[in-house]
Amino acid sequence: MLRILRSWVERYFSDEEAVLLLVLLAAGLLIVLTMGAVLAPMIASIIIAFLMQGLVTRLRQWGIPHFLAVIISFCALIAGITAIVLGLMPIIWRQSTRFFAELPRMLREWQDLLLLLPERYPNLISEQQVEQMMSVTSAELGYMGQYIVSFSVTNLPVLVTVLIYFVLVPILVYFFLMDSRLILDWFASFLPRKRPLMSKIWHEMNQQIANYVRGKVIEIFIVGAVTYIIFSLMGLNYAALLAIAVGLSVVIPYIGAAVVTLPVAMVGFFQWGWSSEFVYLLLAYGVIQALDGNVLVPLLFSEAVNLHPVAIILAVLVFGGFWGFWGVFFAIPLATLVKAILYAWPIGVQQAQYSEPEPAEHVEQGTE
Numbered sequence: 001m002l003r004i005l006r007s008w009v010e011r012y013f014s015d016e017e018a019v020l021l022l023v024l025l026a027a028g029l030l031i032v033l034t035m036g037a038v039l040a041p042m043i044a045s046i047i048i049a050f051l052m053q054g055l056v057t058r059l060r061q062w063g064i065p066h067f068l069a070v071i072i073s074f075c076a077l078i079a080g081i082t083a084i085v086l087g088l089m090p091i092i093w094r095q096s097t098r099f100f101a102e103l104p105r106m107l108r109e110w111q112d113l114l115l116l117l118p119e120r121y122p123n124l125i126s127e128q129q130v131e132q133m134m135s136v137t138s139a140e141l142g143y144m145g146q147y148i149v150s151f152s153v154t155n156l157p158v159l160v161t162v163l164i165y166f167v168l169v170p171i172l173v174y175f176f177l178m179d180s181r182l183i184l185d186w187f188a189s190f191l192p193r194k195r196p197l198m199s200k201i202w203h204e205m206n207q208q209i210a211n212y213v214r215g216k217v218i219e220i221f222i223v224g225a226v227t228y229i230i231f232s233l234m235g236l237n238y239a240a241l242l243a244i245a246v247g248l249s250v251v252i253p254y255i256g257a258a259v260v261t262l263p264v265a266m267v268g269f270f271q272w273g274w275s276s277e278f279v280y281l282l283l284a285y286g287v288i289q290a291l292d293g294n295v296l297v298p299l300l301f302s303e304a305v306n307l308h309p310v311a312i313i314l315a316v317l318v319f320g321g322f323w324g325f326w327g328v329f330f331a332i333p334l335a336t337l338v339k340a341i342l343y344a345w346p347i348g349v350q351q352a353q354y355s356e357p358e359p360a361e362h363v364e365q366g367t368e
Contacts, residue, residue: 021197044165045169045172051213051217054210056070070174070178074173081166081170088240091240092240099241106266109270212333213330216250219292219296219297220251223288223296224243227242227247227285230284234277236268237271242263242267246260246288252328257289265281312331312335315331316331318331319334319335
């Protein structure tokens with residue numbers, strides 16, 4: 001047993017680059033888990049700068065100097081944040097206030113519908129079960145109301161932190177965009193000069209993660225905007241809230257669309273009942289989901305991530321449990337990174353052990 005374990009360790013960890021990569025991954029995971037709250041502004045800035053890097057690169061391809069390309073991209077970011085804060089947030093606030101004001105009426109109608117079930121289906125459900133469901137729902141809603149009130153009163157430091165982020169994050173994004181090459185070169189100076197394993201993983205993941213993250217942001221914006229326009233034209237209440245929920249649902253594959261269907265159907269039912277408008281709403285929502293899955297996703301993600309649906313759902317559960325929303329958002333890229341490491345690790349280590357230093361072309365031929 002010890003001989004087998006020793007052979008396995010010598011195979012995968014005898015090269016210094018493999019050990020260094022393992023240490024870097026463990027250190028990065030430990031830093032995020034222990035200091036994630038402290039480093040949240042920097043992590044958010046890196047993510048935003050990563051998204052904006054595509055615009056900077058495109059402007060530089062058009063012949064615009066790097067400094068001017070960064071200034072233009074930074075101004076576009078500030079304009080987008082201003083539009084969200086001054087344009088979208090007031091609408092969301094008004095609709096949220098109206099929603100919570102009408103929530104008691106919706107609950108009364110929901111209770112009336114539940115009380116009819118024992119009369120129509122006495123063999124399937126009883127009055128005691130309905131009353132138990134109603135009591136549990138009332139208790140959960142009461143707890144939610146207390147949480148909202150306590151959050152608005154006792155969590156003023158959180159609001160102060162958000163205001164600080166509005167100042168600190170744009171500054172960090174500017175410096176990350178302006179000095180991205182300098183920062184990467186500084187980090188690379190601490191790594192070995194010959195690093196075929198790291199280079200293979202980096203080149204494989206850099207473009208794929210960039211395309212995925214930017215494509216996912218574009219998908220959220222398009223789906224949310226189209227949903228808001230359609231819901232507004234249909235006269236659906238809380239169109240902005242539901243559009244944001246539908247847009248964010250694309251972050252979680254397979255699960256998000258199914259979860260958001262419930263609030264969309266409930267709001268439409270409480271507004272129109274069993275009517276033709278309610279049927280048209282469900283049809284429109286189904287068309288949006290179908291076009292997103294069959295048209296928009298293939299256009300935005302031409303290089304699809306080759307992961308099994310079970311692996312995707314597992315990644316969403318694991319990384320979402322670690323890092324919340326951002327873990328869910330980056331679940332697929334992180335799962336792809338894990339897959340790339342697992343596939344590249346044995347090949348990279350074997351190349352480092354048994355191959356002489358060769359040009360990149362010969363190394364690639366030897367691994368095929």
